Amino acid sequence: MRCYDCLQEARSDTTSIGVCSRCSLATCENHARVRQVRVTHQNGLGASHGRIPARRVICHTCDMAETAH
Template sequence: MNCYECAAGSGPPRVAVAVCRECGVGLCTGHARVETHELLRPAGLGKTTTDLPARRVVCPVCAAAEASVPGPV
């Protein structure tokens, strides 16, 4: 599978090494955005986060869309 972002642009095709968690497109190392994500788990009367954050991979389009949404007030 080739990188969708490379194929959509004018550059040469590159091999995809990851898949965007949100939209599912294949991504090369140059277009993959690796972020950390806190996991929540039930614990008694509330929720708590895990000790280590998880890894998530998103494409530049989904990363920009998520950044444009305001956070909770």
């Protein structure tokens, strides 16, 4: 698959490394942001956090939209 952001910039020579967890579009190494996220486990008393962080791929566009104020 090709990176959607690269296609927008008329660059078609890149290969995607993953899929954005928000918009589900393919994104390449340059446009992807890989974030570590804490996993919440529900139990009888409430919620606890897992010891091992999970991973989430988000594209440049969604990352900017999430962090913009």
